[in-house]
Amino acid sequence: MKKYSHSKLTKFIVFIIMIAFFSGTITTLVKIMTIPFNSVLQKSYFESAAYIQESQGLISDLTKLMGEFKNEENILNGGTISEDELKDKEEELYFQFQNSKKYNPKLSEEENYEQFKKEYADEIAHERDKFIQRDLREYHLLLQNMDDYETPLFYASDGTNVYTNTTMKERQEFETYPAFFIFDHYDQEIYPKETRENDYLYWITDQVNELDPENTVIYLAFPDKFLNTNIKEWKENSALSAKNLYKLTYLVPGFILSFIYLALVTGRKSFRDQEVHLNVIDKLYNDINVLLCVSLIALYTVLLDLLFEMNNKMILPITVLIAAIGFVLIFSLIKHGKNKTLIKHTLLYNLISQFAHFIGDVYRNGSLAVKTVLLAVGYPLLVALTFFIFPVTLGVAAWFALKKIKSFNAIQAGVEEIKAGNLQYHIDIKGRGEFARLAENINSITDGLRNAVDNELKSERLKTELITNVSHDIRTPLTSIITYVDLLKNEKDPTKIEEYVGVLDQKSKRLKVLTDNLFEAAKASSGDIPVHLEKIDIISLINQGLGEVGDKILARNLEFKLNFPADKLFVTADGRLLWRSIENVLSNIFKYALEGSRVYVDIEDLGNDVRLVFKNISASELNISADELMERFKRGDESRTSEGSGLGLSIAKSLIEIQRGKFSIQIDGDLFKAIIVLPKYSQE
The missing domain is CATH 3.30.565.10 (Histidine kinase-like ATPase, C-terminal domain)
Structure with a gap:
């Protein structure tokens, strides 16, 4: 194993095996997606989602017709318009009213709303008519849909309106069929009985339960021919799903194991080898590599859609070809990940790095004059080097010059505004160049001037309030003192004299507290x-x-x-x-x-x-x-x-x-x- 684990031949063979497993997995998943996958988990057709789906659309349409719309007269009278959606439209219109000249801020909210109801009566009525027309269109579309249902056979009534695609009207007639749903007022009967074990039965029953059981009758029946055809198709799909699932049990693990093995050995000559060995393909920049991988996935998705409709037999060879190219690119990325060059070996990183290095050198080593000289010398050189795209170079230069002229004009206009006394003016120059810094410095000066003016105005206001409030608060006890002193001069009654002295004592203490607090406030604010x-x-x-x-x-x-x-x-x-x-x-x-x-x-x-x-x-x-x-x-x-x-x-x-x-x-x-x-x- 040590001898052959990292050899090129071993890697090539495992790569072929991995592509085979991967292609098999993808094509099997495609097949599973074309048939109801959950059929393999269900015991019979009557317990499947496919059986319930045969009735779900019809029940949904009948529920809307009998529960929501009822009849055309109900729609025209606005019976289908919910209070919430009409209220939402009114709130949108009221928001427009609030931002219009018709809104009177002096009136209360209730008075303004009453005025809005009068002013926007036509708009509200128009929005209501739009809701009615929307519901009428849907109502007539549902009536047309009723004519398109051939199976199941159905009869439905809400006590006034009848919807049916058969001449049968009685419950007993529908019960003669091999499969049926009976919703007769409060009574519900479903046959065959195994349908009650269906996990998806609530798709139908929940919708029917929304209707008024007092007047609702819905009968559905499935003919023998229809059931036999669907049951046969369901059994075939179930068998095919089981077969495809079995395939995945060995295709997916095979692909994962072979991919992990190749990910471990790629770029290495042995398990002890610390160096990552790159080849010609690895010279491709990683961001371009990722872009190619994404493009391959997009191309495969488009081809898959086309091949579904044209030729299913071509899916496997196309999958093998694209998978082989894609995994070669992916393993190149894995090598760069091991080499810690996943980011550094990108075209974008190299361009930004070189450009940043150049800009950094200019800013670090040159003044404004140096930058101007570099620009004057560098532009002709750039034009000479890029003569074949001279219009583009000229356009970039014109854009750059126009941007700088606009910045200069903005600064000049801002200085004129500030000189005229508009301290609220802000010069908005974006970027980090010389003009941006100059604008920022001018704005800082303006902010300082504005703050100084604001502080001065606030100080003047506080001084005025201080004088007013001090005068008021000190005058009150002082007036009392003067008054009671005058009373004392002419008073002979000892009891009243004692009472007046008590008041004088209270008011003088109050006056002392005020003066002490004023003195303490002055000291505290001065920091002394x-x-x-x-x-x-x-x-x-x-x-x-x-x-x-x-x-x-x-x-x-x-x-x-x-x-x-x-x-x-x-x-x-x-x-x-x-x-x-x-x-x-x-x-x-x-x-x-x-x-x-x-x-x-x-x-x-x-x-x-x-x-x-x-x-x-x-x-x-x-x-x-x-x-x-x-x-x-x-x-x-x-x-x-x-x-x-x-x-x-x-x-x-x-x-x-x-x-x-x-x-x-x-x-x-x-x-x-x-x-x-x-x-x-x-x-x-």
Whole structure:
């Protein structure tokens, strides 16, 4: 075996054997495909799919006629149109209406839909008529099909309409035949009895069961002559299928074993040989090889269709010829796979590699001037080398020059637009050339200018809002203080004096809180706060902090649900500033959370970071975006009746950011989420 295993003669003989096995397998499979394969698995004709298929088409047509269409009047009245398909068409038309000038955004959706129904009444009626015409065509086509059925003999009625291809009308007449199906209202009788064992019987019964049994009568009968012919054909097909299956039991293993053997020994001179020996055929590029293999398969498929109709005897020789050529190409690919040159030995890879190498050299070693010189020198050389396709070369050069001119004009027009003050203008130059980089740099400058303008406008707006909101919030307690001071001047009653002093005390404390918060917000946003980063146990901090605000939790009847890992989590933060941020979030929860609701606190380990999430249900509807709520002096209650200053979340965000963390909020309906992300403590 060692002596002859890799010899050329042994390989040639095994190759011939493999082609014989493969061709035999293919031709056998072709024969199996031409006959009902499952006939070999069935005991008798009455248990076969072929027997059920003789009635399936007729039953399907009768089911549609009696169940879906009923009669022409029902179709004309729209009885066959489903609500879903009509609704789908209405939705398509309504979408057109929404994008038209007739749509009024000031009206409610219901009012717009009523307007749509009036405006598009003709279009909706037209679509309905199209459905009716479609069903009428199918209905009359089915009536024509009834005339084409010679067997089985049938009589069907839904109590009004009758469909038949025989003069028989009574059940007893159909029961005289050797095989029949009787569906008489709720009664079903099938003969011969072995038909009930047919695995495909549901193809018929499921369709009949969809009809109204109260009025439905369907009788089917098969004459002796028809059955004898079909049974004989079925037995012949069954025997042929068994014979072909037996062939496959030795053809397929023979082909697989011979193919595996050749795949192992091809390109080698012995089992110990590590070198792959290539021949003339292996010089063919692998991508061209694959293309040829695909072409051979396509050619064989076309020839197979032609030979089925013209000459079946030619299938085997054509299969042998194409298989021999195809497997020679396949074994060449296997050799390159062993040689690890399956990709490298392709025409596409070589062209791309050489072109990439050339382009790389130009870009690495030359400036724009060098590239221009190379182009000026290289183009005449290219024309000289490709003189026989000069029009193509000239066309490529013209296309390249036109593309560059368009890029230059686009940049020039973009600069003019930006100079005119249109900072939203974007110069769109595709590719990776000099013009593309220049356009990208100009766009970056434009983006910077636009961001600067936007930031300046936002800053001005915030300043205006700050002045307005500060004035409003400070004026309220200040007005109260002035009023009660005036009352104190003229009041003699000690009880009322004490009451006025209490109010003054409350309002002055309120004024102090506002000024302190304003001062803290200014310091936080400017970053002018000393930060001492250290190792903080975030889980312990939360547990300890919730214990300190337990009275506030009880006052609002809130239930806190904590979810955190079993192991301790440490973050790098300033403990005082971190607790101040968390305290602001909790204060926001105590002010605006729905009383008696749950508050969820989740602590998650993200690998390099730790995320802290607070979730609560707001007591009032949040008609404000998350970005607006983060702005200074913004509150969840726009009426500004609560005791908050609107600075808590803004301060928390600034304090977290100066600790190298991230703070964000999310609003989903009435669900409010505050998210704090801090860097995880590392000993490095």
